[in-house]
Amino acid sequence: MKVALGVDIGGTKTAIGLVDQVGNILHKEVIPTEIDWKPERMCDKIMETIRMLIAEAEVNIDTLVGIGFGVPGPIDRERGTIVCPPNLPTWHGFQMRSYLAKKLSLSILIENDANVATLAEKWLGAGKENDSFVYLTISTGVGGGFYINGDVLWGKYGNAAEVGFMVMNAAGETIEDLASGTAIVKRASALTGETLTTAEVFRRYQQGDAVMVPLVEETFRHLGIFCTNLIAFAEPEKIIIGGGVSNVGEPLFQALRNHVQQHACTPFGKKTEIVPASLRSDTGLIGAAALFLLER
Template structure:
């Protein structure tokens, strides 16, 4: 009986792939560069080639696999198995991803949005694995999310459930790529944090290494801002405090609406650990309804970069 799953986590720079067993244990994982040239025409063919080669080089055959699941940026049509408007992949038009991968590898295929898939990973094998009601928030280049209620991933009427990055946290705030103003994504993403730091440093008059770096046009990253905050930089601490206020406020809105057992924070920014978690939890508790505050926990994700491939592989369990 076929027991293994294939997970694909498609990103703008790299595509991560893995073979897993049906319990979600990673057996083998690898990555290839995502070739976005020629309107992203080579992306799927490179995935197919890479999977076929890995099956060939392993001690397995196609019959050892149940199916393939994939997480992708962009607008996903799960019924048709297509992706469109994935601008970081150069996919403006609809791409028949399911058809190409199913035909190319010879296994059934399912796909979903990348943030939803990372949520499924944390729900299946990570920080939410003991709970049926979990919200996952991913803080990376953008801010995404996924909602699991009663053990089921919510998609909403038009696939837009879990768009936590577009909760408005600042009336008339920074303009977002979505056309709206004041979205969480513009404050709590890696790029948003740098934007907040730049603006706050203009107003800051004291001594600060962060301000010195801003004044010399040094390339500043969110990681650097958290590092400086950890090391006592006053401005960096003020920036982190403001970001955590916005994040805690948005999470309290989610908590008050859904009352999940956990809200799990993942993505690259979550590597800041307690420097991010503690103030965010404080602002969440200040803004949450008392019974929510006492029952919904804010946690850090556990799976790191593997959340995507593990969650993607879980999509293939439906083919068992």
């Protein structure tokens, strides 16, 4: 049975795991992403963790088919370079693949984290029955990926579908500015004078709080417009939504479905399914390993 390593590097934590060819996570470890460290030091910590996982699993490193990395964009996938991710400022310009290749005998692939998450949702998640879908993650920021007619839309340099940066109004505000977890908390805290979390905002919304209800409903409206635009652009069968903001649950999904049914420009678009992601926190890790485990 084929086994690959998957590494999902996020702004606060990095998940590392051994994944088999049917998508089982055999061993997993989560370590902090030390954003103040130089990338070489963080990569050394990742490799140390990989060696520990391999030893625990009693796997010969030479039998692994490769190691896939899902990393914050923008990247240059051809050169294996981390270009300028906003949440990893010390990594700008880091030639990650060449650094790792000097220390590992494994084949290495580096892709945008949202795109590998999209691949995972196709393989094992909510998109496995679909030939075309859009994956969105709405959490600290807004990210996404397009799976169109049988493959992820990777883009020339690996940064296609950076949907969080789509401008939503004449003031230049993006959907990330308007509807990410960060944006929700910023607006809610400004209105109340309190330091809130997204979980607290949504709890108060569900309790009918007079401040939170209009704030959250406005966020749903922004996301409804956003989804309608994505449908007009890509004509997906389904929009799959993950990330912390999706934890508000059915009120979000019903609001988005209602908006799409009212405003999508074609009868087909109005029928677009809008559903929760299936894989949750392991999506990026599984997708990174899938770069080697799936025939693409």
